Amino acid sequence: MRVDEVTASPEKRTFGVSVNDVTAIDSWVEGVTRRLGVSEQTAFRTRLCIAELATNVLEHGTCRAENDHIVISIDSVGDGIKVEFLDTRRQFDPTANTPVPPFGDPLNGGGRGLLLLHAYADKMKYADDGTYNRLKFEIALAD
């Protein structure tokens, strides 16, 4: 795991791409949501969306840079949590298709992570700047 930078608001951190990093990401996100004082449900949804993205990068992403990494920033906005998730792997737009159940063969597990992302994240916007896949989204505050 690499930890390159930590800032105050928004909270931002850089991770590598490994199983240990996916675990570290979740622990960090859990801490950030605790510091933001959001509800258990909002925290859970934020953790889930970020875990799905990080796992997707690890399992399916194709390297396009030597210094493979993920950068996550989290900030509170008026009515929710704003997340920016960057990764250096090959272009992949998770907003391109909206999976709906039932989907595919349950054996291959494909699409379930994206389904959850689409279910819980709002205002998703994707861009590829040549270095990063950049996904922005928001998690609405819940009781």
Place this chain on the structure above:
Amino acid sequence: MQVTVEEFGDIGKRLTLVGKLDIVGAQTLELPMATLSGSRCNVVVDMIGVDFIASIGIRHLVLAAKALARSSCKLVLLNPSPLVTGVLVTTGLEDLLPIVRSDDEARAALAPAGSH
């Protein structure tokens, strides 16, 4: 993720999970779940101690349920938290991964068709 296996009466096994069913939890679960899947017995997955679940964890549950079904056995999920239940329901897998709320409900779900 902590995983323990014990008998569930005389109709199957109880697999108790405690912790996060994330990428690491799924790895921890893989071997005991594969062993149970090959044992041709019903499985009750006690989920009350699972505080987080991601799609990779759900994938392992689905694989186990499918393998058990091929042996005419069943897998049910016992008492997942409301947040975990929400994730399971969102994935639309209630038929393959039925949720029960008590040991009695689990027994009823696992009982052979036509039995009392």
